[in-house]
Amino acid sequence: MVQAAVKPASSVDQSGDRPWVGRSIERVEDAALLSGRGRFIDDLGVQPGTLHATILRSPHAHADVLSIDTEAARRLPGVAAVLTGRDVKAVTTSLVVGVKAPVECWPIAMDRVRYVGEPVAVIVATDRARAEDAAELINVEYRPRGAVVDPLGALASGAPVLHDGFPGNLASDRAFRYGDPEKAFAEAPHRFSIDIKYPRNSCTPIETYGVIASHDAGEDAFEVLANFQGPFSIHTVIARALKVPGNRLRLRTPPDSGGSFGVKQGVFPYIVLIAAAARVAGKPVKWIEDRLEHLTASVSATNRATTLSAAVAADGKILAFDWDQVEDCGAHLRAPEPATLYRMHGNLTGAYDIRHVKIRNRVVVTNKTPTGLNRGFGGPQVYFALERLVQRIAIGLGLDPLVVIKRNLIDAGAFPYRTATGALLDSGNYQEAIVRAVEQGRLAELKSRRDAARAEGRLYGIGFTAVVEPSVSNMGYITTVLTAAERRKAGPKNGAQATATVGLDPVGSVTVHVASVPQGQGHRTVLSQVVADVFGLQPGDIRVNTEIDTAKDAWSIASGNYASRFAAAVAGTAKLAAERVAGRLARIAAGQLNVEAGDIVFAKGFVASKHNPENRIAFSRVAALSHWSPGSLPDDAGQTIRETVFWTPPELTPPDEDDRINSSLCHGFIFDFCGVEIDRVTLETRIDRYVTMHDCGTILHPGMVNGQIRGGFAQALGAALYEEYAYADDGSFLTGTLADYLLPTTTEVPEPEIFHMETPSPFTPLGAKGVGEGNCMSTPVCLANAVADALGVADITLPLVPARLAEFVRGAEPPPPAGGVTAAPMREGDRRLRGEGQAAVKGVPEQVWAMLLDPATLQSVIPGCQRVDKVTDTHFRADVTLGIGPVTGRYRADVELFDLDPPHAVTLRGGATGALGFGSAEGRITLAPDGQGGTTLTYSYDAAIGGKVASIGGRLLDGATRVIIGQFFTALARKAGGGGTTGSGFSLFAVLAKLSSLFGGRR
Amino acid sequence: MTRLNSNARHAVRFTLNGKPVEAEAEPRMLLSDFLRHQLGATGTHVGCEHGVCGACTVIVDGMLTRSCLTLAAQVDGCEIRTVEGLAPSADRLGVLQQAFRRNHALQCGFCTAGILMSLDHYLGENPAPTEAGIRDLLSGHLCRCTGYTPIIQAALEAAAQLASPTKETSDA
Incomplete structure (x- = not known):
């Protein structure tokens, strides 16, 4: 395991005359969070009588919903309402879809499910447990369809089609051309190409989604509290879906949010769903997502298949790129998708000066959870292809990768630099940043370490990455998916309105409000620094509120916490608002102090004359004047009670006629290199050193900037080495717990060596640029480049789990030896459970045989069995409730007996279906006298399961299966009057009922 | 039973x-x-x-x-x-809590309560912990914001401070 060299404590910078901005002061947020007094959504009280919702979800990746029987659920005491797609459709309209196509997008399945976890019913009851009880009583009849999970497979002819309005599963297909790429490729001496499949993953905040909604029928108005993060362009999507004008959707956020990283943008379909439930139930409804729901069905980053080619000169100069990107947005194209694909459009040449670019962008739908915002948003997918290709070019030309990087960098004198695809890179000096990183990060010494390691036969590699980190998104970049003609018709979209309000109360204390919706980044602290500097006060004098209430606050579509926009846009806007107030206060003070306004300075709690600091007046006195004596203000001063500033950068223009788009306002620079060693035995990747150099413009709070870098690095490390939202070929979701979707812990995350350079942005009020997402873009490919260097391989697919590296190092795993149990036919990709064993039961075989065929006996010995019905002598049906880990549910099993040889042997074959999954199994049981009046029962089984329960993962499932089987035989033996079991296996009949699909008994 | x-x-x-x-x-x-x-x-x-x-x-x-x-x-x-019982009073933080604040060992703060409880328990039994020991202890906690290192640093600092009897141990 990698250990960090923990450095001595950062001393906290709390005093002195220097500006507050730029210092690592302690955070104002922390005292409450450290004392258990945070106010996250589930910590807040609700109105008496508030109901609680749970959501019944699809176990199938693709199926028609034939019927939903909710009667038993509705009859359960405490249940207030059950909503199916039809009920939701009656009170809402489809969510808008991001491309022009005859396709609808509902937050709940209408007549077809298209991914595992898609909502099928919402159950509202007096408490959550009762709602979950009721959900188990709902019977949904599905007719499965073929599923497709691979983006290229979705485009293949004959692939199952998800939406008729997306023929061939293709939601968008656009081609772009900048410069003269054909000529560049024709004339270049070299052409290099790379095929990438970037996996699905998510930054998985530790707090899940939460929504509390109510509906006022008198005014037909909704009030919603949700840990939504923005962008508030989504407010218009929600209001439209709920069929109310924007002023009848009051959307608020709680004071604290437990992380988001983009992910909590994806709560919005649930806002629609829970608001609809509140309307139908006539009472407030609360829903808190659980972790299984979150991993299965919240949102994820896109996976993408990319082919990138480069035309290259002999010296490594890249002359042109040819991008072919196939973006997988999951089962529905939900707003703001396909934004992930277009967020990087202006930056598709990275940190390099490349004038000729050809692009084909396709967006496809597959039977997976719909995608949305996720830290890095398009950057990881783009840079993985781009920077892997740069390494390939270097190897192909026999050059050092760093030489190829340097040969192509944008010249330091070229800023502001317009890229071929339209981005206006604001500032930077990439060459200088690399020089400093190479020196401070001791690259020469790292190369010696590599040489030494390799001399000893160890697998050691070094990787490099240069990345431009965009921040402050242009709200118009997504319209690049439309043609110029379509854009003309739709009207221009561009800009990035930021808002900030600074208020002075009647005792002259200062309040700041912004619509930035932080999820842990410490916005309140930084704003107190920014505004304290303007007014000459202490940060503790400034009170900052970052909650948003769309009914009362200044906000716009760009409000929220995304695209790393806080430091560059929001903090700068707060500065402008404070300066506007300060300008008026200066005029008032100038009159009182009898000086020119230009002579006024704000310092140490006073408003004073620069030339004669003794001539001064307390800040609070001037600040309160507008309340107490407006008549004594100078005529031209106006009020100083409250000032709201809206700021949008003029550089963020709409896409032009040639599809050039300045997709972001700011562009930081990152240069990373690292040394990794791969253990020859375990194939674990150990990070020896990770160096990351950042130029994010002016740094407002060094501690928080480093916090963003470390946090992004840790998530990127997870994406590179451990994390993948994995699906079986049938669309079953395989990583539904945090024991299957592995997040890095303290023992896996080393401390990166962080270096900084500050080239202020000329386009932002404070000179700051975003910094929060950069390592999510740079680190996965930097580690991959290092691993490729260590192993000497060309193709690398994330995550770099040992099993995958084993194929590189040791070749593909041989097929399993022949023989064993003959399996019932099963669909490829289903989870399989196989086993055999023996049990000793008292009583002669005839007695045991009779017990096994007797419904009453079976009901009493099958774990979790509710009832067994005998349809014919050889056909049984059973209701069984079983749970494994977080997945508990009721199943209906259908089992038939074949090859009866009483009382010696029988074959059981059957299937089970339930809300949580489905399965099929076949088992053979033989009975033989043990010579002492008892029976030796031998069994073997082969089962396949799919659906939600398959997401539990093999470790839990296998263990739980053993427990169940043990329970079955213990109970059978007890019923027969003693005995025991040997081996680990399945129960015979249990094979069917439960086992066929399942998991552990819960009662 | x-x-x-x-x-x-x-x-x-x-x-x-x-x-x-x-x-x-x-x-x-x-x-x-x-x-x-x-x-x-x-x-x-x-x-x-x-x-x-x-x-x-x-x-x-x-x-x-x-x-x-x-x-x-x-x-x-x-x-x-x-976690509600860790601070000496409502307007003061304990040594470990202060160390967390000083080291920016939390961002969203959602996972923090559990980490504080594990550390409070561990430091009580291990007054001179090592970095490796703390990393091992905290491998049972997931944090998505911080990258963990500031948490380790805060724990080591708090342990050092708790071992030194002369220091002022709490503050608002």
Whole structure:
């Protein structure tokens, strides 16, 4: 395991005359969070009588919903309402879809499910447990369809089609051309190409989604509290879906949010769903997502298949790129998708000066959870292809990768630099940043370490990455998916309105409000620094509120916490608002102090004359004047009670006629290199050193900037080495717990060596640029480049789990030896459970045989069995409730007996279906006298399961299966009057009922 | 062994941060939900409900416990400590809490309560911890914001401060 060299404590910078901005002061947020007094959504009280919702979800990746029987659920005491797609459709309209196509997008399945976890019913009851009880009583009849999970497979002819309005599963297909790429490729001496499949993953905040909604029928108005993060362009999507004008959707956020990283943008379909439930139930409804729901069905980053080619000169100069990107947005194209694909459009040449670019962008739908915002948003997918290709070019030309990087960098004198695809890179000096990183990060010494390691036969590699980190998104970049003609018709979209309000109360204390919706980044602290500097006060004098209430606050579509926009846009806007107030206060003070306004300075709690600091007046006195004596203000001063500033950068223009788009306002620079060693035995990747150099413009709070870098690095490390939202070929979701979707812990995350350079942005009020997402873009490919260097391989697919590296190092795993149990036919990709064993039961075989065929006996010995019905002598049906880990549910099993040889042997074959999954199994049981009046029962089984329960993962499932089987035989033996079991296996009949699909008994 | 009726609510009594508490719970109610929703002790958070993330960690009779894997009825009569009991008073932070604030060892703060409880327990038994020891201890906690290093640093600093008898140990 990698250990960090923990450095001595950062001393906290709390005093002195220097500006507050730029210092690592302690955070104002922390005292409450450290004392258990945070106010996250589930910590807040609700109105008496508030109901609680749970959501019944699809176990199938693709199926028609034939019927939903909710009667038993509705009859359960405490249940207030059950909503199916039809009920939701009656009170809402489809969510808008991001491309022009005859396709609808509902937050709940209408007549077809298209991914595992898609909502099928919402159950509202007096408490959550009762709602979950009721959900188990709902019977949904599905007719499965073929599923497709691979983006290229979705485009293949004959692939199952998800939406008729997306023929061939293709939601968008656009081609772009900048410069003269054909000529560049024709004339270049070299052409290099790379095929990438970037996996699905998510930054998985530790707090899940939460929504509390109510509906006022008198005014037909909704009030919603949700840990939504923005962008508030989504407010218009929600209001439209709920069929109310924007002023009848009051959307608020709680004071604290437990992380988001983009992910909590994806709560919005649930806002629609829970608001609809509140309307139908006539009472407030609360829903808190659980972790299984979150991993299965919240949102994820896109996976993408990319082919990138480069035309290259002999010296490594890249002359042109040819991008072919196939973006997988999951089962529905939900707003703001396909934004992930277009967020990087202006930056598709990275940190390099490349004038000729050809692009084909396709967006496809597959039977997976719909995608949305996720830290890095398009950057990881783009840079993985781009920077892997740069390494390939270097190897192909026999050059050092760093030489190829340097040969192509944008010249330091070229800023502001317009890229071929339209981005206006604001500032930077990439060459200088690399020089400093190479020196401070001791690259020469790292190369010696590599040489030494390799001399000893160890697998050691070094990787490099240069990345431009965009921040402050242009709200118009997504319209690049439309043609110029379509854009003309739709009207221009561009800009990035930021808002900030600074208020002075009647005792002259200062309040700041912004619509930035932080999820842990410490916005309140930084704003107190920014505004304290303007007014000459202490940060503790400034009170900052970052909650948003769309009914009362200044906000716009760009409000929220995304695209790393806080430091560059929001903090700068707060500065402008404070300066506007300060300008008026200066005029008032100038009159009182009898000086020119230009002579006024704000310092140490006073408003004073620069030339004669003794001539001064307390800040609070001037600040309160507008309340107490407006008549004594100078005529031209106006009020100083409250000032709201809206700021949008003029550089963020709409896409032009040639599809050039300045997709972001700011562009930081990152240069990373690292040394990794791969253990020859375990194939674990150990990070020896990770160096990351950042130029994010002016740094407002060094501690928080480093916090963003470390946090992004840790998530990127997870994406590179451990994390993948994995699906079986049938669309079953395989990583539904945090024991299957592995997040890095303290023992896996080393401390990166962080270096900084500050080239202020000329386009932002404070000179700051975003910094929060950069390592999510740079680190996965930097580690991959290092691993490729260590192993000497060309193709690398994330995550770099040992099993995958084993194929590189040791070749593909041989097929399993022949023989064993003959399996019932099963669909490829289903989870399989196989086993055999023996049990000793008292009583002669005839007695045991009779017990096994007797419904009453079976009901009493099958774990979790509710009832067994005998349809014919050889056909049984059973209701069984079983749970494994977080997945508990009721199943209906259908089992038939074949090859009866009483009382010696029988074959059981059957299937089970339930809300949580489905399965099929076949088992053979033989009975033989043990010579002492008892029976030796031998069994073997082969089962396949799919659906939600398959997401539990093999470790839990296998263990739980053993427990169940043990329970079955213990109970059978007890019923027969003693005995025991040997081996680990399945129960015979249990094979069917439960086992066929399942998991552990819960009662 | 007492058998509880699954359809009824039962009184559960225990000591929470030194004070007696009592409320009713169905037998299936988790300790985490009981603390949060029956007693209003919302400082303990729920991140996964299957014992992996560590956010819900509390101390039951001196043992670190995942409150999401514990039934409320199981702790009847026990002594329980949660994050609400760490600070010496409402307007002051304890040594470990101060070290967290000083080192930026939290961002969103959602996982923090569980980490603080594990560290408080560990430092009580290991007054001179090593970095490796703390990393091993905290490998049972997931944090998505910080990258962990500031947490390790805060723990080491707090341990050093607690071992030094002369220092002022709490502050607002």
